[in-house]
Amino acid sequence: MSGVGVLDKAVAILEATVDGASLAELVERSGLPRATAHRLAQALEAHRLLVRDEAGRWRPGPRLAELANAAPDALLTAAAPVLSQLRDATGESTQLYLRRADERICVAAAERSSGLRDTVPVGTALPITAGSGAQVLLAWEPPESVLPLLPRCRFSGRTLAEVRRRGWASSVAEREPGVASVSAPVRDRQGRVIAAISISGPIERLGRRPGERHAVQVIRAGQRLSGL
Structure with missing residues (x-):
């Protein structure tokens, strides 16, 4: 006090x-x-x-994030090399998302240098109702905060239960046609999910079951950023 x-x-x-x-x-x-x-x-x-x-x-409102972004942040500092390494290991664009009310904000990213890619510029606000990153950010939330959103979501409560069970999420053409993604949680020192780390790219390259190829790498990247 x-x-x-x-x-x-x-x-x-x-x-x-x-x-x-x-x-x-x-x-x-x-x-x-x-x-x-x-x-x-x-x-x-x-x-x-x-x-x-x-x-x-x-x-918590967006002004908190704006103020926080004005100062050095341990998570964002650590995210840059982790996202770059995940991009190089998977060959896909990588992102880090934080939840802000009913949106998720891309706060860090590492893009493929060439070829077809899913570009999400830093600062982009995406809905919390679609995509594997959104699934991760909602899966561990209290039911009373998730239930009002589910009617607008492209995924179900059953999907979120599966995300909690296996520890990662995937989506295919859920947020945007032609785009697939895989995401995993980033946790604070108390074990609470504070962010989602993701890879995303064209379905023709990631396939219809992108988690089978990339979930382990994305989970490990999330673990490296957890507990900071």
């Missing part, structure tokens, strides 16, 4: 929303009075430090 009351309360609200939180959950997790929690959450939302998802639950 810093001793600055309003700042400590605002941080408590932010910490309470890591996995999404209703107003009742904000009160329970932060220990703040209902009126105080609601007022601070609304103020943080006005500054884009919090956003509300389709279920009305508060989640």
Whole structure:
């Protein structure tokens, strides 16, 4: 605690929303009075430090990522060589995605130098409703935060259960026609999934079962970035 009351309360609200939180959950997790929690959450939302998802639950907002990207980040620093090595090992473009509300943001990438490739520029926002990267970012989320999204997803709850079981995801023409991908989780020191590492490329090269060829390499790359 810093001793600055309003700042400590605002941080408590932010910490309470890591996995999404209703107003009742904000009160329970932060220990703040209902009126105080609601007022601070609304103020943080006005500054884009919090956003509300389709279920009305508060989640960390895009301004946090913008501020974080202005400072050196251990994950992004480590990602550059890992993505390059994964690209060279698989021959495919590689990406690192973070979830931001109902989108996933490409925060690092390594592209093939030539030939047909799936290019995802750094900073690109893609929907959280399609693609293997989206599957990974949702598979370990609490059910109450995933269920409202499923009607719009190109994959099912059964697909997410399979991703959790085997530890990786694949997609074929799910996000974009002609594109296949394989993704695996990146975890923090507590074991929580914080990012998805992916390879992507044309179906004609990766095939209809891309995980059979590349899942092990993608999983190992995710493990190298975990726990930073």
